[in-house]
Amino acid sequence: MPLLDTLRPKFPSQTNGIYRFDYPEVFVLILTVVLLALHFDFSATSMALLIVVSLPSLLILIYNYRRQTSFWTSNIVIILLSAVIGSIQLCTVMSISLAALIALRIIISSPENQIRLVIVSIVTVIVFYYVSVILNSTQMDCHDSWLPPVVLLSSMAVMLCQFRYVYQKYMGHQQRAQQAVGRLGTMVSVINKLTRFVPPQIWEPIVKTDAPVSVSNKRAKLTIMFSDIVGFTELSDSLSSDNLADILNTYMHCMTVIANKHGAVLDKFVGDGMVCFFGEPSSQGARQDALDCVAMALDMRREMRTLRHKWRLMGFAGLYIRVGITTGYCHVGNFGSNNRLSYTLIGKEANLAARLESSAGKDEILVSESTYDYVCHNYECQHAGAFQLKGFDEKVNAWQVLDPDANKGQLSKWVDHTLPGFNLHLNFKDMKDQDYQDIRERLNLALERIKQEQEKVANTIAAESQRHND
Numbered sequence: 001m002p003l004l005d006t007l008r009p010k011f012p013s014q015t016n017g018i019y020r021f022d023y024p025e026v027f028v029l030i031l032t033v034v035l036l037a038l039h040f041d042f043s044a045t046s047m048a049l050l051i052v053v054s055l056p057s058l059l060i061l062i063y064n065y066r067r068q069t070s071f072w073t074s075n076i077v078i079i080l081l082s083a084v085i086g087s088i089q090l091c092t093v094m095s096i097s098l099a100a101l102i103a104l105r106i107i108i109s110s111p112e113n114q115i116r117l118v119i120v121s122i123v124t125v126i127v128f129y130y131v132s133v134i135l136n137s138t139q140m141d142c143h144d145s146w147l148p149p150v151v152l153l154s155s156m157a158v159m160l161c162q163f164r165y166v167y168q169k170y171m172g173h174q175q176r177a178q179q180a181v182g183r184l185g186t187m188v189s190v191i192n193k194l195t196r197f198v199p200p201q202i203w204e205p206i207v208k209t210d211a212p213v214s215v216s217n218k219r220a221k222l223t224i225m226f227s228d229i230v231g232f233t234e235l236s237d238s239l240s241s242d243n244l245a246d247i248l249n250t251y252m253h254c255m256t257v258i259a260n261k262h263g264a265v266l267d268k269f270v271g272d273g274m275v276c277f278f279g280e281p282s283s284q285g286a287r288q289d290a291l292d293c294v295a296m297a298l299d300m301r302r303e304m305r306t307l308r309h310k311w312r313l314m315g316f317a318g319l320y321i322r323v324g325i326t327t328g329y330c331h332v333g334n335f336g337s338n339n340r341l342s343y344t345l346i347g348k349e350a351n352l353a354a355r356l357e358s359s360a361g362k363d364e365i366l367v368s369e370s371t372y373d374y375v376c377h378n379y380e381c382q383h384a385g386a387f388q389l390k391g392f393d394e395k396v397n398a399w400q401v402l403d404p405d406a407n408k409g410q411l412s413k414w415v416d417h418t419l420p421g422f423n424l425h426l427n428f429k430d431m432k433d434q435d436y437q438d439i440r441e442r443l444n445l446a447l448e449r450i451k452q453e454q455e456k457v458a459n460t461i462a463a464e465s466q467r468h469n470d
């Protein structure tokens with residue numbers, strides 16, 4: 001699309017509320033043929049040219065005053081300009097002046113029409129040149145008169161007006177483009193903020209494909225995880241709102257990072273709990289979805305150990321999570337109305353995952369029988385019993401997923417033990433080679449202090465015993 005077509009209003013031709021004429025070349029055409037008639041004393045040839053050119057020019061002037069430019073109007077204007085060039089037998093100064101107007105009109109026309117306009121111009125010049133030669137046996141004399149400078153000046157004036165109009169429109173377009181860039185930047189910033197409230201698996205396809213969004217859902221096989229912090233409600237009664245918010249935000253941030261790493265859809269936060277699922281909108285297969293979900297739950301439990309150590313140093317009691325996982329068919333998709341939608345899941349299996357989470361002990365991951373069948377060959381599980389869960393008539397068998405490091409003894413990547421007055425937390429995954437010597441020295445210092453305290457207690461007991469004997 002040419003620049004002028006982009007800048008010019010579509011219909012009618014108007015700038016700042018003032019109507020304008022988009023073919024100022026017509027004024028030069030009328031002026032030229034009138035001056036030619038005067039110069040040649042209204043000869044038959046000049047009068048014929050005056051009638052042939054001025055009548056269509058006047059029609060264009062009247063018809064296109066409040067209309068947009070078109071290919072056919074531009075074509076007629078170029079034919080008239082070319083006819084005058086051919087009729088004056090290529091008089092140098094005047095021909096160059098009118099040819100410049102033709103070139104300007106071709107440049108600001110649509111690219112797909114430019115070649116056609118060039119061909120029309122050349123053919124018209126040739127045809128009218130030979131017609132002029134036949135009608136006038138002698139060459140037309142228009143070199144040593146006042147006519148060429150007048151036509152040249154008028155053509156230059158028209159070209160300057162056109163260039164000024166284009167420049168003004170270009171500056172206006174540039175200003176609007178800058179405003180559009182500013183609005184686009186603001187919109188992108190707002191969208192980036194809003195996407196934090198929606199799972200990336202949901203908003204990314206909408207942004208990439210501009211897919212329609214409506215109330216719709218489908219039945220799909222999902223692996224669902226419910227988790228929360230054990231004893232968080234009791235803890236909230238003893239903490240200030242600032243400390244409580246800090247703990248909850250830290251916990252949710254770490255768990256969200258892990259959920260995104262494993263490709264889970266983080267459905268919602270419910271107080272101190274969270275709901276995630278695998279299987280929609282993309283699935284790796286039911287078995288792999290179940291394995292990914294259990295791997296995510298194990299990572300969350302390990303991360304909770306690190307958080308628990310940090311919170312203990314801040315003076316808070318140890319916090320643990322509990323997790324319930326099941327696999328089965330649910331309805332998942334957009335629920336709500338056309339004004340407000342929520343991408344979530346509903347169904348009996350979601351309720352089962354929530355009940356399993358409520359039945360789990362601290363730091364336990366309970367999975368239903370359907371999930372156990374998928375993951376039992378990859379993770380060591382222990383039968384936790386048959387639970388009578390609310391909303392289920394029959395007892396539900398559940399298995400506890402054991403930590404893969406639990407039976408590795410000294411090869412475990414985690415050492416975590418807590419007693420009153422004693423807290424040991426070792427995470428070998430995060431240790432650096434240069435840290436081992438410092439850790440060993442601090443453990444030796446702790447052992448010396450334990451030995452001293454033990455001897456002091458032994459001496460105190462011996463003294464008490466001696467006193468009783470005396």
